[in-house]
Amino acid sequence: MPVYLPIAEMSVDASLIVFVGVIVGFFSGLFGVGGGFLTTPILVFLGIPPVVSVATQTCQIVASSSAGVISQWGRRGIDFKMGQHILMGGLAGMLVGMLIFNILRALGQIDLAISLLYVLMLGGIGLSMLYEIIRSAIIRRHKGTISENRVHLWLKTLPYQTDYITSDIRISLLGPVGIGFISSMMLAIIGTGAGFLVVPAMIYFLRMPALLVTGTSLFQMLFLAALAGVMHAVTSHSVDLLLAMLLITGSVVGTVLGLRATKYIKGTVARLLMAVLIIVLALYMACGLVIPPESVYTTVMER
Amino acid sequence: MILIRILILAMLVLAALPAQAALKIDVSESTIQVTTGFNGTSITVFGLQDSPGDVVLVIEGPNKDFTVRKKGSTLGLWTNVDSRKFKDAPAYYEVAASSALPMITSAEILAAHQIGVENLSILDKRKSNSVRTQAFREAFLRGQAEQQLYVMDTRPLDYVSPQLFKARFMLPAQVPSGRYNVIAYLFQNGQVIQTDQTRFDVRPVGVSADMRSFAQENSFFYGLTAILMALFAGWMATVLLKRD
Numbered sequence: 369m370p371v372y373l374p375i376a377e378m379s380v381d382a383s384l385i386v387f388v389g390v391i392v393g394f395f396s397g398l399f400g401v402g403g404g405f406l407t408t409p410i411l412v413f414l415g416i417p418p419v420v421s422v423a424t425q426t427c428q429i430v431a432s433s434s435a436g437v438i439s440q441w442g443r444r445g446i447d448f449k450m451g452q453h454i455l456m457g458g459l460a461g462m463l464v465g466m467l468i469f470n471i472l473r474a475l476g477q478i479d480l481a482i483s484l485l486y487v488l489m490l491g492g493i494g495l496s497m498l499y500e501i502i503r504s505a506i507i508r509r510h511k512g513t514i515s516e517n518r519v520h521l522w523l524k525t526l527p528y529q530t531d532y533i534t535s536d537i538r539i540s541l542l543g544p545v546g547i548g549f550i551s552s553m554m555l556a557i558i559g560t561g562a563g564f565l566v567v568p569a570m571i572y573f574l575r576m577p578a579l580l581v582t583g584t585s586l587f588q589m590l591f592l593a594a595l596a597g598v599m600h601a602v603t604s605h606s607v608d609l610l611l612a613m614l615l616i617t618g619s620v621v622g623t624v625l626g627l628r629a630t631k632y633i634k635g636t637v638a639r640l641l642m643a644v645l646i647i648v649l650a651l652y653m654a655c656g657l658v659i660p661p662e663s664v665y666t667t668v669m670e671r
Numbered sequence: 672m673i674l675i676r677i678l679i680l681a682m683l684v685l686a687a688l689p690a691q692a693a694l695k696i697d698v699s700e701s702t703i704q705v706t707t708g709f710n711g712t713s714i715t716v717f718g719l720q721d722s723p724g725d726v727v728l729v730i731e732g733p734n735k736d737f738t739v740r741k742k743g744s745t746l747g748l749w750t751n752v753d754s755r756k757f758k759d760a761p762a763y764y765e766v767a768a769s770s771a772l773p774m775i776t777s778a779e780i781l782a783a784h785q786i787g788v789e790n791l792s793i794l795d796k797r798k799s800n801s802v803r804t805q806a807f808r809e810a811f812l813r814g815q816a817e818q819q820l821y822v823m824d825t826r827p828l829d830y831v832s833p834q835l836f837k838a839r840f841m842l843p844a845q846v847p848s849g850r851y852n853v854i855a856y857l858f859q860n861g862q863v864i865q866t867d868q869t870r871f872d873v874r875p876v877g878v879s880a881d882m883r884s885f886a887q888e889n890s891f892f893y894g895l896t897a898i899l900m901a902l903f904a905g906w907m908a909t910v911l912l913k914r915d
Binding site for chain 1: 708744748750813844886902906908
């Protein structure tokens with residue numbers, strides 16, 4: 369069914385957008401990530417202007433992360449203190465990221481920077497996740513103990529040691545703040561990263577219990593995405609409510625399915641799936657950088 | 672005295688009549704409404720000519736600014752390396768004519784009246800005409816043609832009678848909203864002897880229009896609405912989850 373999007377000023381197939389929402393929502397519920405790293409490339413691929421895609425997917429992130437937060441809240445799956453500290457770093461990171469974004473844009477290198485960062489970050493995280501999963505599987509089989517992560521040990525020596533009672537860990541406050549800072553800086557520069565940077569960092573650097581990772585990640589993301597959404601609406605007027613509604617409708621269904629799937633899919637398997645998904649996406653983006661494009665020219669209509 | 676006055680008036684009328692061949696056009700709809708279900712539409716331009724000659728109709732969409740970017744390979748990576756900004760170029764352009772344009776008049780006259788896609792003055796900031804900018808311009812025209820926003824082929828005019836003509840234009844779903852001008856030219860012996868002009872608007876209406884004005888005029892509350900809607904949907908999801 370074709371529907372005319374008022375802000376994007378184009379007609380799209382409504383069922384297709386709902387379907388995209390279902391897919392993204394499913395992964396979002398399963399992995400505890402926002403799914404922006406999936407939504408934006410898919411929407412752009414479907415011909416929706418990049419500005420509108422980036423701005424509108426924040427609404428979808430709010431929908432799926434709020435669903436996750438509410439359900440994890442009931443299960444006591446959120447470390448609020450940790451979440452708040454990540455968020456504190458995140459707000460600072462967002463400001464710095466925007467500054468860097470504007471500097472890069474003035475230098476005229478924003479496109480190269482975005483594409484390169486995307487590929488390097490996705491690829492790096494995907495590969496290191498895969499490496500960790502395989503390594504811990506081998507260690508578990510042979511020795512039965514997992515060796516301490518170097519970053520985790522380092523975090524135990526830094527100042528501002530804090531007790532995170534819910535997570536039952538004692539590390540420096542600088543750990544969560546730093547993670548929030550870096551992930552939100554990336555969020556401001558390349559429009560994604562709040563989830564898929566934070567989740568592995570919480571698992572490997574903070575050594576948070578697996579049960580708390582998803583909820584805490586979604587908790588901080590909910591606030592960042594809501595803030596980003598309002599900011600996009602005010603500065604660029606590019607949030608498309610109708611597109612958001614279609615995406616959200618699908619994503620609600622997808623998130624429910626994804627959250628239910630967490631009962632049947634083990635943590636390691638889910639992480640393996642996420643690692644593979646991230647690597648595939650990194651490869652796809654890398655292909656776009658390396659393979660000569662069909663047409664070297666692109667036209668954008670300004671408002 | 673009265674006799675002289677009548678004589679002068681008659682002379683004026685006689686002088687005016689043969690030279691002023693009449694040409695009049697109008698459109699089937701003065702406003703094209705873009706609703707949520709909008710998926711392109713057609714508009715009919717019809718007109719009347721009281722003397723023989725060829726008629727050319729031009730539809731020109733609202734003027735917009737366009738940025739054309741060129742990708743290049745730097746260190747093996749394909750990224751945007753160059754760009755041009757074309758200011759005030761029509762977002763939509765199409766021509767209809769009673770016969771092939773070269774049969775009607777000379778290339779110079781077509782260029783002077785900017786008739787035909789190749790005669791549109793699409794200029795960048797520096798009004799450059801270098802080979803490089805020319806390549807950007809051609810890429811822009813190609814892109815617009817691919818989106819069916821510039822129609823490269825001249826559409827034929829239908830003659831209902833020797834005086835009455837009409838042409839039906841198909842506007843695709845992605846037509847930008849704004850004011851569209853329709854210009855008609857009457858040619859005799861390769862010269863423009865009469866022109867007429869009309870216009871129509873492409874305008875979002877209903878929910879679509881409300882959303883646009885909300886987004887523009889109350890952007891903060893618009894953003895807040897979007898976020899609250901998303902929160903509500905998230906809550907709905909958990910209700911659905913609990914039910915089973």
